[in-house]
Amino acid sequence: MTLNKEILQSAIEEFVLSKDDLQKVREDFTNEVKATEGSSLKMLPSFLSTPTGNEKGTYLALDFGGTNVRVLKIKLLTKGKYETIDKVAAPLIKTGEYDYVHKEATGEELFDFIAKLVKEALAGDTGEIYLGHTFSFPSEQLDLANAKLISWTKEFQTRNVEGENITELLKASLKRANIENVIPVAIINDTVATLLAAAYANNNALIGSIYATGHNTCYLEKNYNGKPMIINLESGGFSKIPQSSFDKLLDEMSEKKGAQFLEKATSGRYVGELFSIATAKAFGTDKLFDFSSVELCDMIVNNSANRFIKLKTNYVPTSDEAELFTALAKNILNRSALLVTSTFLGLYDHIGEETLSIGIDGSLYGKNPFLQEIISKELKKTSEKISAFKVEDGSAIGAAIAAAMGSIS
Secondary structure (H helix, E strand, O other), X not given: OOOOHHHHHHHHHHOOOOHHHHHHHHHHHHHHHHOOOOOOOOOEEXXXXXXXXXXXXXXXXXXXXXXXXXXXXEEEEOOOOEEEEEEEEEEOEEOOOEXXXXXXXXXXXXXXXXHHHHHHHHOOOOOOEEEEEEEOOOEEEEEOOEEEEOOOOOOOOOEOOOOOEHHHHHHHHHHHOOOOOEEEEEEEOHHHHHHHHHHHHOOOXXXXXXXXXXXXXXXXXXXXXXXEEEEEOOHHHOOOOOOOHHHHHHHHHOOOOOOOHHHHHHOHHHHHHHHHHHHHHHHOOOOOOOOOHHHHHHHHHHOOHHHXXXXXXXXXXXXXXXXXXXXXXXXXXXXXXXXXXXXXXXXXXXXXXXXXXXXXXXXXXXXXXXXXXXXXXXXXXXXXXXXXXXXXXXXXXXXXXXXXXXXXX
16 A cells, blocks of 8 residues: 555645635624524524523433433532532443343333433432433424424434423333422533533633534524523534535535534544545545544644554554644644634624633543634634633533523523
């Protein structure tokens, strides 16, 4: 196998965005937020505003966004402070024992399993307690307490759940388990949960974002039918971004062709695939070598491109060639951070607040200070009064805050 350095260099250059490119993304994002029709942003109301920061009390937080489910008993202490009293977590798949995401499993079985976790997290507490639920699957929000699953993602195939009211399924399982003191009052997605957690600690937080395996952003709309409302953009579906030839190849290979363009250019699920496609082209092969976002970050932070190229392709690059692969990883991730930041700035232009903070949760952002630095520097080019900060465990804390807000709505 031989490496074509000219093709590799060309690939590196394709992932460079100009100032004009970024400005256009920013302007297009603002326009799509404002658009009344034809937008690639879903603009879903959450039926919640941001918290005051004075919310307090003990609540249950159900975090259901993948094959590991958590139930936490959280005591909110106001102004961003909280205490986790109890925590129960369990996988929905245990080889040889059970599989609640398989097509043979039913919604009743799945939520009965979750109800057992709720009972365990209660730890014998029989007093009335409100539950907030972070449910990170495409859903139609009916009101704060109720959402209907549109379709499973993440390889879930559980029967009799799609099209159903998730809260009603949970309530039925709690009833079957004789759990009468738990009252589900809120169901939100993980992006909304992130903004709730961010705003609980920082009243300038008006934007929340997930920057991890997937990507999404929400914000506080100050005047949604006359009142403030957190709007879930489902921004991974934003379509007006400049595409390289590798983005187009990735889209052709993806499960959802012609969709999720921003997510495919930015998220941990896809940046490794972009690197793999470019690497295969440089080697003149159709075989993809399966690089991950974690490995791309390692190449940049630890100068480990030589090791990963050898491991994945059996090709031993020279030091110059290893530098080219590092440059490719760096440009793919730089572009990811710059595109995400341009959408934040598009929201900043729409919101119109001079001082604004952005709470970001997710492993791609949280574990990579160099990406945090890119976003921070790019924001400050517009204003020193725009900042981004890391949110820890937004899904759980946000669920507890939503429960607190839902208990008095």
